[in-house]
Every structure is written in C-alpha cells, then in structure tokens.
Amino acid sequence: MELFGIWVAALLTLGIFSFLYKDNPVYKICESIFIGVSAGYWAIANFFDALHKKFWVGVFPTDGSDPNYMLWFGALLGVLMLLRLSSKIGWIARWPLAFIVGATAGLYMMLYFVSNAMNQVASTMRDVIVTSPETHLIMWGETIGSILIVIGVVSGLVYFFFSKEHKGVFGYTARVGIWFLMITFGAHFGYTVMSRMSLLIGRIDFLFRDWLHLLN
Amino acid sequence: MKFISIYFVLLVSLSVSAQTNDNDSTSLLVNDSLTIKIAPPTSVIVEDYKYDDADNLQLHWVPSIDDMPQDGKVVRYRIYQSTNNGSFVLVDSVNFSVNMKKIEGLAIDSTYQFMVSAVSKNYEAKSNKTITIQTEREWINFNLASLFLIALLITSAVIYFIETARRGKELFVRKIAGLEAVDEAIGRATEMGRPILFIPGIHDMDDVQTLAAITILGKVARQVADYDTKIRMPVARSLVMTAARETIKTAYQTAGRPDAYNDDMVNYITDEQFGYVAAVDGIMVREKPATIFLLGAFFAESLILAETGNSVGAIQIAGTARPAQLPFFIAACDFTLIGEELFAASAYLSGEPKMLGSLKGQDVGKAIAMGVIIVGVISITLGEAYGIEFFSNITSSIQSFFTVNK
Numbered sequence: 312m313e314l315f316g317i318w319v320a321a322l323l324t325l326g327i328f329s330f331l332y333k334d335n336p337v338y339k340i341c342e343s344i345f346i347g348v349s350a351g352y353w354a355i356a357n358f359f360d361a362l363h364k365k366f367w368v369g370v371f372p373t374d375g376s377d378p379n380y381m382l383w384f385g386a387l388l389g390v391l392m393l394l395r396l397s398s399k400i401g402w403i404a405r406w407p408l409a410f411i412v413g414a415t416a417g418l419y420m421m422l423y424f425v426s427n428a429m430n431q432v433a434s435t436m437r438d439v440i441v442t443s444p445e446t447h448l449i450m451w452g453e454t455i456g457s458i459l460i461v462i463g464v465v466s467g468l469v470y471f472f473f474s475k476e477h478k479g480v481f482g483y484t485a486r487v488g489i490w491f492l493m494i495t496f497g498a499h500f501g502y503t504v505m506s507r508m509s510l511l512i513g514r515i516d517f518l519f520r521d522w523l524h525l526l527n
Numbered sequence: 528m529k530f531i532s533i534y535f536v537l538l539v540s541l542s543v544s545a546q547t548n549d550n551d552s553t554s555l556l557v558n559d560s561l562t563i564k565i566a567p568p569t570s571v572i573v574e575d576y577k578y579d580d581a582d583n584l585q586l587h588w589v590p591s592i593d594d595m596p597q598d599g600k601v602v603r604y605r606i607y608q609s610t611n612n613g614s615f616v617l618v619d620s621v622n623f624s625v626n627m628k629k630i631e632g633l634a635i636d637s638t639y640q641f642m643v644s645a646v647s648k649n650y651e652a653k654s655n656k657t658i659t660i661q662t663e664r665e666w667i668n669f670n671l672a673s674l675f676l677i678a679l680l681i682t683s684a685v686i687y688f689i690e691t692a693r694r695g696k697e698l699f700v701r702k703i704a705g706l707e708a709v710d711e712a713i714g715r716a717t718e719m720g721r722p723i724l725f726i727p728g729i730h731d732m733d734d735v736q737t738l739a740a741i742t743i744l745g746k747v748a749r750q751v752a753d754y755d756t757k758i759r760m761p762v763a764r765s766l767v768m769t770a771a772r773e774t775i776k777t778a779y780q781t782a783g784r785p786d787a788y789n790d791d792m793v794n795y796i797t798d799e800q801f802g803y804v805a806a807v808d809g810i811m812v813r814e815k816p817a818t819i820f821l822l823g824a825f826f827a828e829s830l831i832l833a834e835t836g837n838s839v840g841a842i843q844i845a846g847t848a849r850p851a852q853l854p855f856f857i858a859a860c861d862f863t864l865i866g867e868e869l870f871a872a873s874a875y876l877s878g879e880p881k882m883l884g885s886l887k888g889q890d891v892g893k894a895i896a897m898g899v900i901i902v903g904v905i906s907i908t909l910g911e912a913y914g915i916e917f918f919s920n921i922t923s924s925i926q927s928f929f930t931v932n933k
Binding site: 327330333334338339341342345346348349350352353357392395404405408411412415416419421423424425428429430431432433435436437438439440442461464465468469471472473474475476477492493495496497499500503507 | 699
C-alpha cells in the first residue's frame with residue numbers, strides 16, 4: 312500500500328511539473344484530482360470541525376458542562392446565508408454577510424492600530440547618536456542603524472501620504488521611502504526564493520530517493 | 528600477658544564504642560544540617576486584577592528573609608488556593624526572588640483564598656492565609672486610554688473630512704499609478720475580446736485585504752458592465768463567492784444591465800491553497816485573459832499566479848498588504864499597489880465622500896505619527912548627547928503614551 316502511495320504521489324508530482332512545458336491533458340487530470348480531493352477534504356473537515364465539534368458539541372454537551380447558547384446565533388446566521396438559494400427571500404442572505412464584514416472591521420481596527428501604528432511609533436523614537444556607556448565614544452554601527460530606521464520610517468510614511476502630490480522636497484522624501492521599500496522587498500525576494508528552492512529540493516529528493524531509489 | 532590481652536581487648540572495645548558513639552552523633556548532626564529551615568513569605572496580599580473580565584486575581588508577597596540568591600536556600604514559592612472555603616490545593620509555583628503572580632482562569636461567582644509557601648530542598652514554610660476575595664469585572668479598561676484618545680482624534684478627522692466632502696468640497700488625493708491603469712486594462716480586454724480575471728486572494732471576508740479587493744471589484748465590475756466585457760472570478764472561500772456575486776450583480780444593476788449578470792461569473796474552486804492555484808493557472812493558460820487583477824491576501828501562491836499571468840501576456844494589476852509577497856508582484860506584474868495603496872484604491876476609485884474622508888482622516892494619523900517621531904527622536908538625541916533630562920523625559924512621556932498595555 313505504501314508503495315502504491317509513493318507511485319501515485321510521484322506520478323502526480325510529474326503531472327504537475329509537466330505544466331512547466333505547457334498545458335496538457337496529464338496536467339488537467341492532476342489538477343482535477345487535486346481540486347476534487349481538496350474540495351471534498353475541506354467539506355468534510357468543515358462539517359466535523361465547525362458543525363459538529365463547535366456547534367453540536369457546544370449546544371448539546373455530553374460532558375456535563377453548560378450549553379453555549381450563543382452558538383445558536385452563529386447557526387442562525389448560517390441558515391440565513393443559505394436563504395440566498397431562494398429567489399424571493401434571497402436578499403436576507405446579505406445580513407449575515409454584513410454582520411461578518413462589520414464585525415471583522417471593528418475587531419481588527421484596534422488590533423492593527425496598536426500593532427501597526429502605535430507600537431511602531433514608540434519603537435522608532437530612538438537616540439540616533441549611539442555612544443558606548445563606558446568610553447562615551449560613538450558606536451558607528453548602532454548609530455547608522457538607528458538613523459536608517461528613522462529615515463526609513465518617516466520617508467515611508469511620506470510615500471503613503473495621499474493628500475499631497477509627490478513634488479519638491481516631499482517628492483524627494485517619498486522617493487527615498489520607495490527606495491527603502493524596494494531594498495526591503497529585494498531582501499525578502501532573495502530569502503523567499505531560497506526557501507522555495509528547499510521545497511523543490513524536497514520534491515526532487517522524494518522522486519530520486521523514495522520513488523526511484525537512486526539516492527541512498 | 529593475660530592482663531595485657533584483657534587491657535587490649537577493653538581498649539579496642541572502648542575505642543569501637545567511642546567510634547560508634549561518634550558516628551551516631553555525626554549522623555544526627557548531618558540530619559540537622561540537611562534540613563534547610565527557612566522563613567515563610569510574609570504580607571501575602573490578594574487583590575482584584577484591574578481591567579479584566581473578572582477572571583483574574585493578583586497575588587503579592589514579601590519574599591522570605593532567607594530568599595538570598597547567593598545562599599540558594601529558597602528554591603521556589605508554591606501557591607495554594609482555596610475555592611469557596613474548600614481545602615487548599617497547590618495551583619502554581621514560581622521561582623525564588625519572584626514576589627507576585629497573576630492567578631488566571633477564575634470564576635466571578637466563587638470566593639478565593641490563597642497561601643504562599645517558601646520551599647527549600649527539604650523544607651516548606653507556609654505563609655498565613657489571605658483574606659477571602661471575589662473577582663470583579665471592570666467595564667472600562669483605562670489601560671487603553673491613550674489608544675482611545677488617538678482613535679478619537681483620527682475618527683474626528685475622518686468625520687470632519689466626510690462632512691467636508693459631502694458639502695461638495697473637492698478633496699485632493701494624489702494619483703496612484705496602479706489605479707490609473709485600471710481603465711486602460713479594462714479597455715484592453717474589451718478591445719481584444721478576451722476576459723478579465725479577478726483574483727481576490729485566498730483569505731476569507733474576515734481579512735481587510737479581501738474587503739478592499741471586493742470594493743475595487745465593484746468599480747471594475749461597473750466598467751465591465753458598461754463595456755460588456757467578460758469577467759471571470761474564481762475564489763477560494765464560499766463567503767467571498769457570495770460577496771463577490773452580490774457586488775458584481777449590484778454593479779450590473781447600477782449600469783442598467785441586470786440581464787447581463789450571470790452567477791457563473793464567480794465560481795468557488797476549493798479552500799486548499801495549491802488546489803486553488805492549480806485551477807487558476809489552468810484558467811489562465813486556457814482562457815488567456817487580457818487583464819488580470821491580483822488584489823487581496825496572497826501567500827506562497829503569489830509568484831506562481833503572477834508568473835503564469837505574465838507568461839500568457841496579460842496586463843497585470845496586483846496589490847497586497849503582505850510585505851513578503853509584494854516583491855513577487857513587483858517583479859512579475861505591470862502595476863503593483865503596495866500595502867496601504869490597496870486600501871486607498873477603493874476610496875480613490877469610488878470617489879465617495881465616506882471613503883475619501885476616511886482616507887484623508889488616515890493621512891491626519893500619519894501626519895501625527897511623523898511629527899511625533901521627529902519630535903521624539905530629536906528630544907532623545909539632544910537629551911542623551913548633552914545630558915539634559917528634560918528632553919529625555921519628553922521622549923519617555925511620548926513613548927509611554929504610545930505604548931499600549933492591554
């Protein structure tokens with residue numbers, strides 16, 4: 312059975328890789344299997360994780376704990392969502408959607424504001440001339456690092472300021488900001504490509520070691 | 528000789544006896560020295576934990592007088608809890624030198640009493656019991672006062688700008704390169720007679736990036752309806768499918784062409800990340816869309832999608848707030864909305880007072896942030912360089928204001 316699994320995985324891997332040449336029937340078969348299996352998997356996983364484990368067990372507990380009646384509200388929203396199948400009262404399905412969108416926006420607004428704005432502001436306020444506590448000499452590495460952080464944050468904010476045209480000093484500052492962003496993206500790019508290479512190596516290792524036994 | 532022998536035997540006996548007695552006394556001494564007696568912690572105080580949902584208490588104590596790190600006599604403190612006047616049970620322990628502990632997971636309708644013991648290697652000295660206490664619920668968390676004030680300031684600015692826009696005053700928003708290209712991209716698809724592919728990322732409606740993508744979809748769909756262009760939108764989440772169908776339907780109705788709308792414009796593929804990617808890649812190479820929008824929350828699939836779109840010759844407009852995926856979009860797409868540009872895009876495209884006011888209000892927030900950072904940096908640098916405490920205190924005050932303790 313394990314051997315059968317390895318052969319299936321290897322053939323599906325090669326089928327997906329065949330897309331690198333061009334779209335072909337083998338890729339289409341692999342794609343359909345992938346989509347079908349994953350859609351089926353998620354349907355069952357959602358049924359047991361959400362409907363059974365969260366809702367059913369929550370409202371009809373068997374371990375002696377109190378039922379969580381709030382879950383009925385979630386169930387009601389779910390039923391309202393299904394009303395879109397009706398042409399007459401399908402408009403009611405907008406209510407649960409509006410609830411989800413509104414609740415999400417409200418919940419995340421403060422969360423993001425704290426982590427992405429307030430904490431960033433507090434952390435950026437730093438001494439840009441860093442000296443050694445013992446010798447009182449300037450520590451050039453830390454000093455340059457602090458200056459870069461402050462310039463990067465301020466110029467980045469200027470770039471994302473939408474109420475003023477990027478002209479003159481403001482425009483030059485915004486350009487400095489975009490340079491900082493691009494250098495950051497470049498570093499991210501290199502880092503991520505390296506991690507993707509390790510994924511590719513993992514797949515090739517599977518093909519040559521587990522399937523073809525060409526590697527020990 | 529006989530006497531000498533008797534004397535020798537007596538001497539040996541006495542010696543052995545003395546040795547035995549010595550050993551006994553040594554043993555007693557050793558046992559005493561192994562028991563490391565220590566004093567208990569004192570002044571154990573329990574009080575309500577401020578600004579919580581009545582599920583925590585705060586316990587303080589004065590450490591044992593034998594709790595000296597260099598001596599190592601006290602190794603830890605044990606915390607005993609009595610619930611509803613029941614017996615005391617061990618609930619937690621902390622290392623030596625620690626003198627407080629937040630007791631979590633309590634119930635509002637129960638009473639609690641605590642006891643703390645100092646523990647050495649082989650001895651435990653228990654403190655007196657604390658008073659009996661109940662947890663309390665606070666309705667306002669004053670730890671978040673600074674957050675409230677800044678949110679109030681920005682919200683006031685947003686409301687002010689919304690009202691200004693409603694009164695008809697034109698609010699200036701600078702051009703965003705990626706959005707300037709939207710009209711051109713839709714026009715290109717119309718001229719070529721090929722579809723537009725709109726990918727809203729792989730997250731659900733609880734992600735603000737997906738919300739921004741759906742808002743932009745409204746504008747794109749309106750133009751698509753006007754030009755009678757074909758739009759295709761495969762999605763990875765059922766709620767996104769529902770929201771997208773509603774958005775496109777509304778756009779077609781606004782354009783006066785409700786009959787041209789079809790539910791099949793938006794179709795669910797799968798929740799599985801790479802299953803979705805495989806399907807979208809297949810759609811790209813088979814239908815060869817003229818224009819592809821990649822707007823929303825993207826992860827490892829970003830480069831796969833953008834590269835495939837690039838290979839079929841589509842004009843691509845991408846946007847995400849995920850810094851790790853932006854490099855791939857910048858490399859493979861024609862226009863990229865970086866971070867907040869994605870959120871600004873919806874306001875820019877719609878031109879609605881509410882959205883424009885919100886965007887301008889956020890700019891006020893950014894201006895405040897820039898000003899505060901510059902003041903803070905100058906103050907702390909002057910304060911540290913010249914040893915002027917006043918300047919250092921300014922920065923400390925600002926930092927404590929902006930540091931939120933939940």
